[in-house]
Amino acid sequence: MAMTKIVECVPNFSEGRDLEKIEKIVNPFRGKDGVKLLDYSRDVDHNRVVVTVVGEPQAVKEAMLEAMGVAIQVIDMRNHKGEHPRMGAVDVVPFIPVKNMTMTEAVELSKEFAKEAAERYNVPIFLYEKSATSPDRENLANIRKGEFEGMFEKIKLPEWKPDFGPQEVHPTAGVTAVGARMPLVAFNVNLGTNNIEIANRIARNVRFLNGGLRYCKAIGVELKDRGIVQVSMNMTDYTKTALYRAFELIKVEARRYGVPVVGSEIIGLVPMEALIDTAVYYLGIEDFSMDQILENRIME
Amino acid sequence: MAMTKIVECVPNFSEGRDLEKIEKIVNPFRGKDGVKLLDYSRDVDHNRVVVTVVGEPQAVKEAMLEAMGVAIQVIDMRNHKGEHPRMGAVDVVPFIPVKNMTMTEAVELSKEFAKEAAERYNVPIFLYEKSATSPDRENLANIRKGEFEGMFEKIKLPEWKPDFGPQEVHPTAGVTAVGARMPLVAFNVNLGTNNIEIANRIARNVRFLNGGLRYCKAIGVELKDRGIVQVSMNMTDYTKTALYRAFELIKVEARRYGVPVVGSEIIGLVPMEALIDTAVYYLGIEDFSMDQILENRIME
Numbered sequence: 001m002a003m004t005k006i007v008e009c010v011p012n013f014s015e016g017r018d019l020e021k022i023e024k025i026v027n028p029f030r031g032k033d034g035v036k037l038l039d040y041s042r043d044v045d046h047n048r049v050v051v052t053v054v055g056e057p058q059a060v061k062e063a064m065l066e067a068m069g070v071a072i073q074v075i076d077m078r079n080h081k082g083e084h085p086r087m088g089a090v091d092v093v094p095f096i097p098v099k100n101m102t103m104t105e106a107v108e109l110s111k112e113f114a115k116e117a118a119e120r121y122n123v124p125i126f127l128y129e130k131s132a133t134s135p136d137r138e139n140l141a142n143i144r145k146g147e148f149e150g151m152f153e154k155i156k157l158p159e160w161k162p163d164f165g166p167q168e169v170h171p172t173a174g175v176t177a178v179g180a181r182m183p184l185v186a187f188n189v190n191l192g193t194n195n196i197e198i199a200n201r202i203a204r205n206v207r208f209l210n211g212g213l214r215y216c217k218a219i220g221v222e223l224k225d226r227g228i229v230q231v232s233m234n235m236t237d238y239t240k241t242a243l244y245r246a247f248e249l250i251k252v253e254a255r256r257y258g259v260p261v262v263g264s265e266i267i268g269l270v271p272m273e274a275l276i277d278t279a280v281y282y283l284g285i286e287d288f289s290m291d292q293i294l295e296n297r298i299m300e
Numbered sequence: 301m302a303m304t305k306i307v308e309c310v311p312n313f314s315e316g317r318d319l320e321k322i323e324k325i326v327n328p329f330r331g332k333d334g335v336k337l338l339d340y341s342r343d344v345d346h347n348r349v350v351v352t353v354v355g356e357p358q359a360v361k362e363a364m365l366e367a368m369g370v371a372i373q374v375i376d377m378r379n380h381k382g383e384h385p386r387m388g389a390v391d392v393v394p395f396i397p398v399k400n401m402t403m404t405e406a407v408e409l410s411k412e413f414a415k416e417a418a419e420r421y422n423v424p425i426f427l428y429e430k431s432a433t434s435p436d437r438e439n440l441a442n443i444r445k446g447e448f449e450g451m452f453e454k455i456k457l458p459e460w461k462p463d464f465g466p467q468e469v470h471p472t473a474g475v476t477a478v479g480a481r482m483p484l485v486a487f488n489v490n491l492g493t494n495n496i497e498i499a500n501r502i503a504r505n506v507r508f509l510n511g512g513l514r515y516c517k518a519i520g521v522e523l524k525d526r527g528i529v530q531v532s533m534n535m536t537d538y539t540k541t542a543l544y545r546a547f548e549l550i551k552v553e554a555r556r557y558g559v560p561v562v563g564s565e566i567i568g569l570v571p572m573e574a575l576i577d578t579a580v581y582y583l584g585i586e587d588f589s590m591d592q593i594l595e596n597r598i599m600e
Contacts, residue, residue, distance in 0.1 A: 006598055038597050054598050098594060183594065190586075247583050263584040269594045272572055275579035282582040283547050284563040286490075294398060294483065294569045295595065297338055298306055298354050 006099035007057045009064055012091045013049050013071050014080050016042040021074045022049050028066035034059030047082025061113050072121055072173045077148045087148045088174035095180045106180035107131045114178040118165030125164040128179035133163055140177055148174045185235040185274055186267035189250045192260040196222050199229035202253045215241035238274040244281045306399035307357045309364055312391045313349050313371050314380050316342040321374045322349050328366035334359030347382025361413050372421055372473045377448045387448045388474030395480045406480035407431045414478040418465030425464040428479035433463055448474045485535040485574050486567035489550045492560040496522050499529035502553045515541035538574040544581045
């Protein structure tokens with residue numbers, strides 16, 4: 001019952017087709033003390049695998065260094081094609097503080113990892129999100145713009161000097177982004193219409209990009225088999241932009257079109273607090289503290 | 301990260317005034333491997349202390365046996381007065397399965413404890429709630445009716461033969477109830493009126509006793525300092541009678557009086573699932589699984 005720090009790491013590797021290579025890349029996360037492989041899911045069209053691992057910070061960092069070494073051996077970006085934008089064999093390595101750990105500690109861990117990885121593998125590394133060393137580098141899309149093929153020119157620009165490693169793209173492994181971020185919550189709200197234009201308009205109204213909620217990314221998506229559409233969101237900081245706030249705002253916007261909200265879904269994992277917070281709002285619970293959650297008291 | 305079973309135990313002891321005695325009773329729950337003392341709160345008017353402890357089943361059972369021995373030494377029921385109904389020095393010992401543990405296992409643990417306690421201390425023990433050996437004994441209030449003073453006659457009745465121990469009240473320690481139960485959630489809903497009669501009427505409409513929700517006990521309570529009243533509830537099985545259901549039903553009933561629901565409160569601890577369930581309802585999340593809670597995946 002000690003206060004073990006737990007970090008989550010969700011590396012994205014640029015291989016979604018060759019199962020043998022994928023297993024080799026994932027293998028360093030298996031059978032290690034203090035490291036737990038929660039999930040890995042590949043996408044053939046994206047040609048990419050997303051791994052989810054949790055554990056003690058140093059143990060996760062070491063396993064991640066090992067996996068990066070394997071990925072660099074087995075992936076050659078010169079032959080890589082896929083729908084998802086990408087710039088490196090190890091495209092992005094986010095560290096997420098999930099228990100007994102501050103964001104500052106996660107940033108520190110991401111920088112340790114970035115420094116060691118750049119030295120060991122001679123790959124240029126950009127720090128992003130909370131670890132970013134300039135506002136331009138906070139958004140991963142900004143860093144990745146131009147993708148692998150465009151990096152060879154981009155990296156020569158003084159404003160795109162990498163934070164660690166050589167100012168030269170690794171010939172087969174490209175470049176890597178590393179950073180600390182909040183847990184993402186993939187939260188989709190279903191609308192009682194098949195009109196994708198309505199979902200797109202509502203998405204624009206609730207998302208940060210167009211003047212909506214600060215920690216909300218949103219697009220309209222068609223669920224063709226069900227004949228409905230949804231506002232598909234990434235909630236990038238549920239502690240600041242609560243799930244219920246996005247949900248209620250979508251209901252408000254949907255009214256304009258006379259369209260009902262018919263349900264929602266959460267894809268993948270969600271931190272307990274994001275839903276507790278929502279329950280506390282709807283029940284109007286006064287003075288609630290996360291210390292009142294039985295499970296939080298058992299497992300300190 | 302092993303699948304450790306965790307039980308909660310919330311014994312009630314009949315001493316709420318003598319701090320020295322209370323410390324002696326609580327002491328066996330301190331500094332033991334596999335046992336964590338979460339809270340103990342005494343009430344002078346009730347002359348009673350309620351202890352909350354969690355941990356590994358056998359370790360909690362052993363500590364509880366030790367604490368019972370101390371309580372029997374320091375409490376003499378012949379001199380006990382207090383507002384809360386009571387029948388023994390160790391009045392009631394509930395075991396609550398909280399993690400990786402079934403109700404069947406908690407019932408088994410409660411029976412092991414009851415058998416050993418009766419043998420060791422020569423105290424008659426009644427099994428109650430989920431451990432009850434007849435429907436009459438499910439409700440603690442039924443067992444306790446007559447209190448300490450009335451037990452000497454009551455225990456002679458064939459239908460009140462104890463489940464363990466002698467068919468004779470312990471002269472100074474009385475009798476004890478032991479059983480397994482679900483976690484209670486103390487959930488109070490505040491009304492925008494100072495009319496206690498309205499709170500009482502709504503309480504009657506939502507509680508099991510008068511035809512309301514099966515796992516809901518409720519009374520009206522005045523919050524004099526705030527000039528409002530509340531429906532004060534014990535939710536006795538949140539997995540069957542969800543918190544949101546009681547909340548929405550109170551809103552429905554309150555409409556009859558033109559009274560708004562102005563907030564709510566949860567007193568003490570609440571299992572995570574009781575609030576997750578509520579969030580899932582209000583957001584209309586489809587196909588949600590508790591396995592999607594990040595914390596549940598980390599700490600298996």
